[in-house]
Amino acid sequence: MNGQFSVKLLQKLNTYGQKTVNVKLIYWVKGQGTIDINLKQYHMTEGDIVLLMLNDLYQIQSDDDAVTLVVDLSFKDYVKYASEYIDISGYKLSNIEKQQVLPILMNIIELECFNKADEQTTLKMIKHLCVELGSMSHLYRAKTQNMTVLDEVHDYLISHHTKKLKKQEIANALNMTNQELSNVIKYQTPFQSINQYVNDIRLKCALIDILKEHRTVEDIAYQHGFNHYSRFINLFKDSYGYTPKEIRKQYHSLTTSYYENIQYLPLSEQTYQSYFHKVKHYTTVSNNKDIILSSNTLPICHIEPKDLFITSQQLLYLNEHQIFYVTQHLFSKNKHVYVIIPFDLTDFSAVQRMCEYYLTKLNYLGLTPIFYFKGLDLTYLEQHGFNNVNQLFITLFYSRFVNEVDGVSIMLDSTDKQVIQKVVNEVRQFFNRCTLYLSVPHRDVRPYEFNEIDEYITSYFITFEQLTTWKKYHHKVILDTTMLNMNQNGEITQQNIINFSLMARYYLMHKGISFSLDFLLQYLFHGRNMDNNMFLAFFNMMNQLRGDIVHQDNQIILTKFKFEYQCLAFNMNISTAEQLQDLQLNFKTTQPMSHAESSLITYTKAPNLNHHQDQTKNKDNLFQPHFWKGQLSYPTIINRKYILPSMSIGHIKFSLRS
Structure with a gap:
């Protein structure tokens, strides 16, 4: 067990009405099941990944033969790299997001199975995982910015939760009737009344400060709208199973959830070969490209x-x-x-x-x-x-x-x-x-x-x-x-x-x-x-290039400006007859890389099946993509390696100093 994270392999995982006091990543290794997060249900099959955020209400149902991997991350570590930890809720990762997370996750699993003594490397991988999850949470929040009625209620309560709130005042501020407000809470949240919802928000905000700060619990409770300290303690324990002081004192042990009546599988070489070898093989990039960074390279x-x-x-x-x-x-x-x-x-x-x-x-x-x-x-x-x-x-x-x-x-x-x-x-x-x-x-x-x-x-x-x-x-x-x-x-x-x-x-x-x-x-x-x-994202990638071009081929353009390097890379192939593999860029240098940042456009097929005339001419056209849909993400560079998924364009910027 580590104070900052834990990795557990579980068989037949079933939980009921639990709340998270940290950040969880649940990777469905085998079998099928369902995960309910705040009244929204996700069907889980092999390879699916779910992110659970602080204070999410969740339950998990899995088949008898199902195997899941649960990674618990310290909220203190996660919050360093993510600003969207109050408004964001848990969700199921998209295919593109899985491509970003899975290579890091497999490295962590491999270290846990084969080399647990290498704690520093594992902690570094955990840091990279937190960076990726923080970036994805920010983008997920940005993509779901279209305000619903519940969003408006939630945002208002977040902004005013420190004050004394009355139902009629909330309804008036949101131009709603009392009944409309009650229906929103009753049918769109796990709560039966506005008071329960307000208390849940106050508890969540208080929990964040308890884990982040060193102020007294009593001060934090009063700051977040609890005027009766004893009532706050009771509500907190009912919600999280522990008192605030117990959570703060024993937080290192709470980052690793314990599940009763569940079979724990050991993380060993044998379980790795049984469950993860084919996944590792799948995520291993067979196409490698070495990029040599040298001060002696002549500009083109x-x-x-x-x-x-x-x-x-x-x-x-x-x-x-x-x-x-x-x-x-x-x-x-x-x-x-x-x-x-x-x-x-x-x-x-x-x-x-x-x-x-x-x-x-x-x-x-x-x-x-x-x-x-x-x-x-x-x-x-x-x-x-x-x-x-x-x-x-x-x-x-x-x-x-x-x-x-x-x-x-x-x-x-x-x-x-x-x-x-x-x-x-x-x-x-x-x-x-x-x-x-x-x-x-x-x-x-x-x-x-x-x-x-x-x-x-x-x-x-x-x-x-x-x-x-x-x-x-x-x-x-x-x-x-x-x-x-x-x-x-x-x-x-x-x-x-x-x-x-x-x-x-x-x-x-x-x-x-x-x-x-x-x-x-x-x-x-x-x-x-x-x-x-x-197009604008790609234009901005190209527009950042400056200085001298020091290398160029069909897949990359490498530029240098003083200590700054930029790489514009392509892994594109429209042919449907040939499966395009991921491309791994290996930056070869003896100098440390700093201020590294990247952006990635990944394209997935978006078939347009409305062209019936094309379908009648050729049945194969039914499976040919008429359009491609792009998604922008911000992956990290790990150990001077950058993975470019199939059908993607990447831009990497970093500095080298001796």
Whole structure:
């Protein structure tokens, strides 16, 4: 038994109406059963993991042949790495969360079975486990932030539990009737009255302080709303089975729960081979990649900040403060931020109004507008002459002149040399400088087809499909990512996952990135969880890279900036015929790693079975994923090793100092 944790292997585990006074991780090793947590029931099968939080009311029913592993963690240790220990309740871990926890859990089990004397290593693994669980609890709370009526009641009671509370006052504060409040408590909690629920919250908050602090129990009781100390002691003992002083005095023994009438299985080499060998084999990564970190490594090239080009149909409706928030929140690390403004020259009066409006708004924020004359061709110029275009440039000239700018940026999608020459010549009548961008047609065109007009073009906007054919023109390439938008559920297509890999693989090729802002605005201004936006998460990963690239291949980009290293890693394969294995990155260095942090995007299949026409053509299509769903997590680096699950993108940042 250890004062900070315990690991027990149990057969036929059955408990009734217990409350946790610590943090528990229950791993279902064999058989089936159910776990009820605060009135919510979870069906458990082999490989499932449940996290129980402080003060959870739970009961466990298991089959006769069921085997479970129970890990009890010290609340004092857990609370160091988790801030969400009051509002969060226990729950069943998702598949992605299991991938994060299981390798650490297997290391702990292996140490307990084979090398119990190595206490320091085991404690280190326990620390890593607490870090992972704390991170997941925070994300779980963030994902379940949509307020229900019970959430509102709970949050109000948490905030006011130190005061004297009356049922009518609570109902009035929450705009509810007494009966509505009673129904919420009766049907959505394990309690029969509001007083029982309030006392439970007060006891939970008091327990936290009893375990964390050294103040007297009496002071803690009064602080949390108990005016009668003797009643507090009775309620506390009824709830937890011990008095507050007993829990504080013997806390080291309480971190390991004792279960009566249950068979305890020894943690030995024999039980390991019987129950965990195949799990260890499953979680062992067969693909290893060594990353050698040396001060003598020569840089391949230097990373230059990328220009950013954004398009938006909604930008016209945002005020200056909203635009400033967007650009600072998302793009603060980019070299320059440009806003592409499309114009329809057939409605010239509208063009003039938009032009003046945009110039005033963007100049105030220091953003550079690019005026996109979409569909401007020789036929239009021959029919309308250059009157409209000429008038537009006059408007631009006076607007830009007021703001002391002597140049203008224009974007065309015409490859006709005559059109380009006419536009450039017209611009030069009003401005000293003309920056011309060309949107390359979405067809199989080669760079040599633009030799005649290349002298006029500052940069080319190309798509992912055109990346490989434009390698020699990388210094003039802007990567257009506007087709990467996901649906409203945050799901993306298989092709877009491939495009993510391409975007990073050819990171050096392009001087800038273009994408639509409209999809991101719903996350910023409509209360949607930003963690669901995998494009933004991936963009932020790439945008952090700085310094020199010291290694690059098909799976990783490794950068170095002074003492800081960053690694962007890919473990992607869309082929359904081949099972992709996990990838383990081994960082080889003699120096200690510090300030290590990481983020991970893991994709799982999200089949869209509504396409009945596809199903009738090919039965195999029923099992092919139309979409992939990404989830963002923050795993830890253990012993200089980082596990990249199949279908994932990871970003690792750390420092090395001698």
